[in-house]
Amino acid sequence: MIKNLVQVESVVKTFGGLKALNDCSLEIKEKSITGIIGPNGSGKSTLFNVITGNLKPDSGKITYNGSEITNKESHELFHQGILRTFQIAHEFTNMTVIENLMVVPGNQKGESLLYALMNKKKIDKDDENHKRKGNRSSSIS
Ligand SMILES: Nc1ncnc2c1ncn2[C@@H]1O[C@H](COP(=O)(O)OP(=O)(O)OP(=O)(O)O)[C@@H](O)[C@H]1O
Ligand SMILES: [Mg+2]
Structure with missing residues (x-):
């Protein structure tokens, strides 16, 4: 049976009066390649930031590989194999x-x-x- 690797349950994230994630729930299956699409400003980056520990959700729960990771710091998640990259990634130019x-x-x-x-x-x-x-x-x- 294919299990859920990431589970997002009823996540809410607000910035002041703006609700960027409003009761967001989704599942990412193990061994899948999953993309998220949506218009500009629909909350895609906010969702990635919340899953990867770069932002704290107001409420809701995130599970990775069966363990709860809600509110874990990004450096802790890195050691579990979760990290986010940025749209403009580049190397350290002064290094080989x-x-x-x-x-x-x-x-x-x-x-x-x-x-x-x-x-x-x-x-x-x-x-x-x-x-x-x-x-x-x-x-x-
Ligand atoms: N740090 C922040 N402070 C205040 N508002 C924010 C912040 N980050 C995002 N927002 C707002 O939250 C909403 C969702 O933004 P987000 O960047 O998650 O959307 P997106 O789907 O990634 O958009 P894009 O396709 O342009 O990358 C937008 O209205 C945005 O202005
Ligand atoms: Mg974005």
């Missing part, structure tokens, strides 16, 4: 391609300010990520 790819994996020790300050010379996860990305690109080519 491999350096850009090495930024992506989560839980890197260098993300801790204290660790980074105390281990300036060696952030050992970098080597691991470098190898991983290298292997991945060579298997694609």
Whole structure:
């Protein structure tokens, strides 16, 4: 049976007097590619922002893979595999391609300010990520 990966139940999000999401409910099936269409200003980006933790809903419930994620922060959701991208995405232009790819994996020790300050010379996860990305690109080519 195909299960629901994301479930949005009766979500409301207002900006002052404007109701951007009014009792919004939907389901996204596992392994599906799902798009949302609607006129300008109909609330698509607001919905994505609420699901991905960039905005807090006024009410309603959001479930991902069976666990409730309503009001979780975006950095917590990232580690569960949920993140949003922006319409104009671009790389860090002062870094090489491999350096850009090495930024992506989560839980890197260098993300801790204290660790980074105390281990300036060696952030050992970098080597691991470098190898991983290298292997991945060579298997694609
Ligand atoms: N941060 C905000 N503060 C106030 N109003 C907002 C905010 N974000 C969105 N809105 C309003 O909420 C409504 C829904 O906007 P939203 O950006 O979600 O629509 P959209 O469907 O993504 O539109 P588009 O197709 O133009 O991207 C609009 O009326 C918009 O002006
Ligand atoms: Mg939008």
